[in-house]
């Protein structure tokens with residue numbers, strides 16, 4: 215899954231409005247930022263397969279340190295603890311913890327059975343939505359639109375960076391996803407690792423434009439017709 219992870223980060227802004235979108239997005243994509251590092255170190259492995267289905271071109275042979283459920287929970291706890299230690303913002307820490315763990319759950323929906331519980335465990339999990347190309351794209355887009363909508367309703371641009379920076383970010387993600395869904399197969403595992411690692415820049419991008427946006431205050435009207443829910 216790709217867009218769905220970003221959607222979780224965007225939507226988390228409603229739950230933790232004072233947390234930077236940078237960390238809120240870093241959380242749900244964390245496992246995919248660790249995975250290329252472990253690939254390059256040779257601790258985890260993936261193989262490229264030829265397939266007409268763009269989502270079945272990677273065979274995830276082993277990735278318990280980045281994508282084991284136990285590992286996901288551990289990374290979530292570590293990240294949330296560090297954040298809470300620094301920021302002292304409980305809602306942000308909770309959003310981070312849920313965000314990291316949500317990665318495994320969303321991957322579980324799309325991956326073929328290849329997600330482990332932990333290193334040394336033989337059981338693997340995955341509902342395999344990726345076997346069906348168009349339903350996969352539909353589900354990703356649906357979740358993404360929902361996440362974008364929640365973030366957009368929750369915040370308002372303070373300046374041009376807050377507005378254009380945000381929309382360019384959304385368009386870039388859609389284009390990147392189109393590249394995966396309709397582009398050529400990856401040439402090498404190393405290339406896959408480096409491209410995946412470079413998505414870490416999206417964290418900086420999100421942090422940047424989010425600083426140029428502000429929470430929309432819930433309307434405190436005398437008529438009491440509050441349409442925005444307070445958080």
Ligand SMILES: [Zn+2]
Nearest residue numbers: 215245246321
């Ligand atoms: Zn993943």
